Amino acid sequence: MNKSSLYKGLLEPIIIQLLNTNGKMYGYEITQRVKEITAGELLITEGALYPLLHKLEAEGLLEVEIENIGNRIRKYYLLTKNGKKHSSLAIDEMKKLITTLSLFLNPKTV
């Protein structure tokens, strides 16, 4: 099992949390922000990011704002009301997962 497959299931809460903190973000910005926060440990590929953003948009968790940036168009993603509700659930789930995993990885300290 490689690192990317380990992170795969965590991508959704990571993106939701990022949008919750930063408001609106665009695709490239998300990849760079994740890279920066994790000091290059986690690299999100476009092939993983955009399908997930589109899926969340279709589910009504994200909405889109379109802006003209110089001579090109940029698509920003932001959480909908429903997405904001979902974000707290997703983060709680991620925290629980980390606690559960730490029981296996570091049994003495828990």
Place this chain on the structure above:
Amino acid sequence: MTLTTQQLQCLYVYCSTIGIDEFDVQTELVDHFTEWIEQRWKDLPDKKFSDIFYMMKESFPEEDLIMIAREKRKAVEKELWNLYKKEFLSFFNVPKISLSVLLFLIFFLYPWSDEMSILTFINPPLQLSVLYMLLYSAIAGKNIIRKNTDDLKQPLLIHQKLSLLQWKAIGGFIAFFLILLFIGFFKEIKLRNDLISTLLKVIIPMYMISTFSITHVFVRVNTLIRNRYPLAFK
């Protein structure tokens, strides 16, 4: 260094050549590529655009990009379905539910003559439905459906799917209309035929309600698309 309009155009053309034709998907990818190229150009200012463009093509495998478009198509189908569901449910407010129930009651409780031919029974409601569909499409469609088609600068994925669905729905309504008319031309079939008359008393009001609601939903969805992707239209 900022990319020129011509260089951006080059990125759009690249998307088309690998089979991504939809404006919304292209736009998002072009913005992503542009950011990437501009970043590399800062680090390698001596390189030409063509060199950086080549590096970009190496960094973003075609299969990944095609997969993004494929997944987007699936997501759009889901989104469209959700939009339809939402708009369809919002169409049925209390007065419209009452009218629908009334329509069913009229068909079931009215003392239709047993000797009435099927054609006489089905003709007025079918004509009314088609007339409504044509009038509504002509009035609302002139404003939004045709405008969306005429003003679309580039094909939008959601717009393509919507057009396809519209044609399928219109085709379905017309086919159903023709089938009913065909049945109606068998003059010997009278309303006293229990099975057929019961079926028709359910099918005809359902056909009418579907025509009214789906025509409305198509117009609403077209309006939502227009509001959502204003830059895709002239």
